[in-house]
Amino acid sequence: MMPDKIAIRAREIDNRLSQLYPKAKTALLFSNPLELLVATILSAQCTDERVNQVTRSLFKKYKNAADYAEASQSELEADIYSTGFFRNKAKSIKGCCDTIISTFGGKMPDNLDDMLKLPGVGRKTANLVLGAVYGIPGIVADTHFIRLSQRLGLTKNTDPVKIEFDVQPLIPQKRWSPFSLELTLHGRAICHARKPKCSKCVLLDLCPFSAKSI
DNA sequence: CTCCCGATAT
């Protein structure tokens, strides 16, 4: 398929999904940039619902970077236990807060390069936080985005960074963040990893994958 | 590539 055809299809996909999920916003609950960073770290291989359940009490206990930095590793592990990967996540959160304090003077980094210096923060987490808090455009290549962009024929790559760069030229920069969330929401609601509901999908006629799965 | 890892759906 010609690249320009893909771009036209990508725009149509964005148009339809933006109608289906109007004013889509992240389901993660937060009231400041640090809280969103923590919630996003916790969301790895875990549902947003469970993350919110954990952060509701977590954010009452830990108000700033120093609170996490000064907490013991084992106590923080216990506080986030049910999100899974609790040792890695506790270490990442504490490491982020250490770096925020020592390297960034207690302020949250507000650009991609600085955000990626935080331990446990990769491009997916960084782009999500930057987009939601600072309005900085970025493709959030999470597990849903990767699966749907592959099924929809927007990329043939499997590497998240390559997928990010494959999709960028297909969508206006202003739409990168909303488009990412649309694919994620559609992945949760319809285009499941295991048993996609192709018959209920508004993208049916645009999707190469649907032809094979019906 | 493997490992980290609990909760839930199938």
Added chain:
DNA sequence: ATATCAGGAG
């Protein structure tokens, strides 16, 4: 029993 959930590091 097994796959999957807004991943990242070694």
